[in-house]
Amino acid sequence: MGVLAVSLLLSGCAGEEEAVSGAELAEAEIPESVDPDTKLTIGTPEIEVALRLSGLINELSFDVEWAELSGGPQCSEAFRASELDVCSSAEIPSIHAHWTGLDTRLVAAVFRKDPVSNPIYELGIAPGADIRALEDLRGKRIAYSPGQAQGVLVLRILQEAGLTRDDVELVEMPSTADVYPTALGNGEVDAAPIGSVNIRRYLDLYGPDGGTTIKHGLRDDPGHLWVPTSTVADPEKAAAVREFVQVWARAQIWINEHPEEWIEGYYVEDQGLSREDGEYLVELNGDPDIPADWSGAIERQQETIELLAEATGNESFDAETLFDRRFESVAADAIAEDDGTGGA
Template identity: 70%
Template sequence: MRKAIPAALVTVLAAQLLTGCARTARSADTGADLADSRIPEKVPAGTAIAVGAPETEVALRLSGQIGKLPFKVKWVRMSGGPQCSEAFRAGELDVCSAAEIPSVHARWTGLDTRLVAAEFRKDPERNPVYELGIAPGVDVDTLKDLRGKRIAYSPGQAQGALVLRVLAKAGLSEKDVELVELPSTGDVYPTALGSRQVDVAPLGGVNIKRFTAKYGKDGAKTVKHGLRDDPAHLWVPAESVRDPGKAAAIREFVRFWARALIWVDEHPEEWIEGYYVKDQGLSREDGEYLVEASGETSIPADWDPVIERHQETVDLLAEKTGNEPFDAETLYDRRYETVAADAVADTARDGEQDS
């Protein structure tokens, strides 16, 4: 039932592929087979792309790498599914940072996109992205206790998919709870919990810390869900990677993105001060909490396990939303499969040679 209401060194998960050949990348029904399109070795002069990856922009600036990008960049201060999908449709964005759900939702709404990079948390059980916020006075200690509760739900976003996965793990369906549709932006969920508009909501980032600090004295708490919730991607419109020049620029951006992750993991103090404090306006204490909570980052060189997990999510969402299931492989452009992991390995080797 729904109620509508207005880090240390990046590690490589899998061994590097020894061949330079691209893996097969099957396209969506709406596009050509990208695997047959060779990406130019060099970015053509004058190539420009628009990028919505605010954290990467700051990391590249702080690390002194931003001026080395071999193409022109228009930085757009946005990330995540809803904003980026609209910018893709308008032809105003070529690259976006997003979780795994926006690309699935985009497919069902007719937007042809691809994933060109993937990252995860090295220890997702110890460092989950989200925890379930429990409103003051609500009796929830285990997932089974969610029965009959009002749960904040944001369709088409990572938090919404997590709610469905949590219910499935608990052996519950949407009919066993009341899904309250609320946007997951800003402090909407903590506020809804504090005011008892909902009983349960997935909280992420500094909201976990702030929610318990503000409402803990009244009995509020968080409960860990025990599921992997950490997939993060670089997401692009298929039109951009069909363009040879942009495809080459996006490949280079993936490399710089991976190097930026390494830099952030190796320079936590600079990251806290430069990003969390100066860019985001958070306190140093909040920044330290977020660095500790996120842990180390891992970049897979082999996307097979990534796609297999993504397929499980596609199938679950299709079942729960009534949309048609599809092959998750079609969301990925496997020409980019080892690009980020290769950049990680190259950076590590360069560091060893310099030491």
């Protein structure tokens, strides 16, 4: 992580620059080749491991400083401090960045091919809560984390169930670590979205007492590469970002096609999970879907903006402004080229 650990303490509003208009960015050409003297600071810890395990890291022709950063708040602060060029994120951070005056763009998108059968989150139900369907949430206490993916999922679940925020009691609490499963088990809330290995651990721990989970039936899987606009407004850095997006896409496919290496190298050795947990997560994650056309992703982002604007009192805005469409087909083209089915 190097300089980032100290610099973020001083982040404040440092590094914020005058916004680059969408028209200016769209018209800016990206150099065909990457200057090897270009340097990017990249915060994608999971992909860094995949690149090292697969050997794809050797395809990067520019200088990289890897940052042990993940999640919207950490990456936003690093962007403000001008200490980070690329970050992995879900759909929410770029929206909140816009509302706080932080100028950023999304340069890659990944989903799951079967998001309803393989959701990232399930709705954990506390023992004795008597919730068997989404409609049963009326009058119940639901863990809620504003500004995080889990918080937006709660809003989507209420919308799906035909309920409003006034029909339930939203209990604000952070969704980090095992906070939600513990709150469920202790009876602090009746329902909470839980994900990853916490799903099976919650059922193992509280299932004997009546704890359950229900699938919400909604797409909850958007993933993106997220950058400060100043990074992609720089032609040399934009070329390096394009190359990283290509390698990032290939890493997504490598992970999917090499489950044994991924379980051992990432989940067991890097994350310290059991092999059983790793096998569970590989099954949970499903196959990646990297679209060449972002129209669907932008439409979904617009729906999320509208939902959050209503919940937070912020003004809605055009989701298109969050995407740098110069990169729209870069990831899909890289995969198609490897498959021999086309590509740029």
